[in-house]
Amino acid sequence: DGGITQSPKYLFRKEGQNVTLSCEQNLNHDAMYWYRQDPGQGLRLIYYSQIVNDFQKGDIAEGYSVSREKKESFPLTVTSAQKNPTAFYLCASSMLRDRGGNEQFFGPGTRLTVL
Amino acid sequence: AQTVTQSQPEMSVQEAETVTLSCTYDTSESDYYLFWYKQPPSRQMILVIRQEAYKQQNATENRFSVNFQKAAKSFSLKISDSQLGDAAMYFCAYRSAIGTASKLTFGTGTRLQVTL
Numbered sequence: 001d002g003g004i005t006q007s008p009k010y011l012f013r014k015e016g017q018n019v020t021l022s023c024e025q026n027l028n029h030d031a032m033y034w035y036r037q038d039p040g041q042g043l044r045l046i047y048y049s050q051i052v053n054d055f056q057k058g059d060i061a062e063g064y065s066v067s068r069e070k071k072e073s074f075p076l077t078v079t080s081a082q083k084n085p086t087a088f089y090l091c092a093s094s095m096l097r098d099r100g101g102n103e104q105f106f107g108p109g110t111r112l113t114v115l
Numbered sequence: 116a117q118t119v120t121q122s123q124p125e126m127s128v129q130e131a132e133t134v135t136l137s138c139t140y141d142t143s144e145s146d147y148y149l150f151w152y153k154q155p156p157s158r159q160m161i162l163v164i165r166q167e168a169y170k171q172q173n174a175t176e177n178r179f180s181v182n183f184q185k186a187a188k189s190f191s192l193k194i195s196d197s198q199l200g201d202a203a204m205y206f207c208a209y210r211s212a213i214g215t216a217s218k219l220t221f222g223t224g225t226r227l228q229v230t231l
Contacts, residue, residue, distance in 0.1 A: 042221030050216045106160035
């Protein structure tokens with residue numbers, strides 16, 4: 001089955017620690033995205049990548065870092081510089097627009113809690 | 116920058132009835148896409164319906180339809196014959212037609228409750 005997987009489903013972190021959230025897709029999509037969701041707010045874009053070894057900041061990139069070494073994988077690191085990291089994190093992917101794709105497919109999400 | 120506004124934090128509908136969720140957006144662009152996503156309690160985001168701005172005809176997907184008013188920058192979602200499984204958060208989203216990556220701008224969501 002094609003889809004997007006995120007792991008772990010729940011993640012607990014102590015203050016001051018970095019933590020990495022995994023996102024893998026087997027849809028052969030070029031673009032991948034990370035969103036953050038807080039209660040009472042919509043999804044906000046953290047980072048996105050259109051091609052391997054290239055990525056761009058979204059609206060709330062401070063305190064986060066990403067890498068795109070493989071087309072299938074787009075891990076997100078929440079660093080100790082992120083002041084309020086407790087949130088629900090969603091990964092998504094899509095074809096690039098010039099290949100006819102404009103729908104984003106989402107993974108099941110990771111709930112990060114800072115203790 | 117584009118913004119998307121959903122002014123109804125919560126809505127309630129009886130089973131088998133019809134409900135309309137509101138969405139307005141602000142943009143200076145003429146070509147763009149609009150989406151409604153559903154997020155059930157599992158928190159999996161599911162695409163409900165999409166609308167291309169250059170198409171005048173309103174999109175329809177089974178019991179779901181939209182009322183797209185481009186001049187008013189309004190994009191409401193109508194759910195007919197509501198079912199218990201329709202209970203979820205619904206997010207309106209905007210995507211510019213400029214650029215190759217389909218970055219989405221989301222509204223704050225409307226929680227839909229379906230009652231018997």
